[in-house]
Amino acid sequence: MSRITERIERELGLPGLAATLADRLKPSDLQSLWLEISRRQADRLTPAEVLAAYERNRFVRPAALASKRLRDWTDALLSHLPADFSVLELSPVCPLGTNSAVAGVAQNWAVATERQTEVVSDATNVLALEAASRRKQARQAAPAEAPAVHLATCHRLLRAQKYEAAHFSPHFLLLGLCSAGRGGDFELSALALQVEFLATALRQQLPAGTGLRLALSDFGEPTRPAEMVADWLRARSERCPGLICETAPDRATGRGYYSGCCFHLLLKLPDGSERQIADGGAVAWAGRLLSDSKERMVISGLGLEGLATNFIPRMQST
Numbered sequence: 237m238s239r240i241t242e243r244i245e246r247e248l249g250l251p252g253l254a255a256t257l258a259d260r261l262k263p264s265d266l267q268s269l270w271l272e273i274s275r276r277q278a279d280r281l282t283p284a285e286v287l288a289a290y291e292r293n294r295f296v297r298p299a300a301l302a303s304k305r306l307r308d309w310t311d312a313l314l315s316h317l318p319a320d321f322s323v324l325e326l327s328p329v330c331p332l333g334t335n336s337a338v339a340g341v342a343q344n345w346a347v348a349t350e351r352q353t354e355v356v357s358d359a360t361n362v363l364a365l366e367a368a369s370r371r372k373q374a375r376q377a378a379p380a381e382a383p384a385v386h387l388a389t390c391h392r393l394l395r396a397q398k399y400e401a402a403h404f405s406p407h408f409l410l411l412g413l414c415s416a417g418r419g420g421d422f423e424l425s426a427l428a429l430q431v432e433f434l435a436t437a438l439r440q441q442l443p444a445g446t447g448l449r450l451a452l453s454d455f456g457e458p459t460r461p462a463e464m465v466a467d468w469l470r471a472r473s474e475r476c477p478g479l480i481c482e483t484a485p486d487r488a489t490g491r492g493y494y495s496g497c498c499f500h501l502l503l504k505l506p507d508g509s510e511r512q513i514a515d516g517g518a519v520a521w522a523g524r525l526l527s528d529s530k531e532r533m534v535i536s537g538l539g540l541e542g543l544a545t546n547f548i549p550r551m552q553s554t
Contacts, residue, residue: 263352270350294406295347295394305544306409309441310390312549313411313538316437318429321386321413329353330362338364338521340493347396359391360535361521363414367533368525371416375526384417384426390540409540416522416533423518426534427497428465434501434514434538435476441549447504449480453487456496456518465497480504495520501538514538 245253257266281289290296299306314323332352336343338361346354356362367385374382394407413433415426435448442448452466466481490498498517502510516536523529 309544312441313437321388324389326391334361355394357395359412363387364521367414367416386415411538413536423532430536435479445506449502451484451500453484454497
């Protein structure tokens with residue numbers, strides 16, 4: 237429990253209030269309580285106070301980047317998306333626990349609402365729910381013939397954690413991918429499919445002189461799959477010209493989040509510096525969502541704000 241919660245309970249003379257509300261009230265009753273609290277608070281606000289809140293609340297301010305620049309990059313990248321993928325327009329909210337129960341990320345990173353939902357903080361988690369739901373329905377209809385599911389979205393995420401860098405915004409646009417199927421062979425082929433799409437789409441839209449480096453790691457056992465994916469991509473170098481494929485066995489970030497082969501995709505800028513632009517990999521979410529360890533899932537995400545801030549896609553600049 238946070239020190240703020242402890243202080244509130246102490247000042248109210250109600251020790252254990254938060255735990256009592258969370259543990260003893262049904263979700264529907266807790267929702268009704270929060271709605272009544274919100275109504276009472278809103279009834280006391282004046283228009284001027286709402287304006288003041290709009291001006292100081294970091295969650296509600298518009299994006300710094302012009303909308304057209306983001307749309308240009310969204311259109312340019314999605315034009316290269318493989319036909320296997322269905323592009324979804326997600327709801328702004330998802331079920332409470334999508335961030336913590338599905339992905340194992342701290343719940344405080346998400347902005348919860350009074351209606352047992354949370355604002356989407358990672359679109360790949362929501363795509364995972366949709367992919368698992370589609371796999372579940374397909375397996376019920378035809379267990380031996382259930383097709384793989386490939387989903388994509390471009391969605392503005394809202395994250396509650398406070399970033400140290402002043403230029404980081406709590407909300408940003410992400411291109412998210414999720415593939416769900418069965419077996420280890422599917423996992424590797426889905427990973428290669430997503431990497432090839434990202435590398436090919438970026439390569440065709442970035443200005444000359446900008447390179448791409450793929451750093452592959454593996455948090456599973458054995459660690460051979462990362463080398464297999466790197467070899468597979470090198471063999472198809474004509475599809476991803478200029479892509480440098482390497483293994484990064486010493487990577488530590490993402491361990492516990494990714495369950496097997498994973499990657500970082502980095503821009504190599506003309507001045508010699510590098511900037512991470514995308515990451516992804518195999519996750520254990522499908523097995524937990526469907527109670528079947530043979531179900532596999534691969535996700536990836538590419539941040540569009542950095543691209544749109546620094547580059548104009550060739551599709552729009554020619």
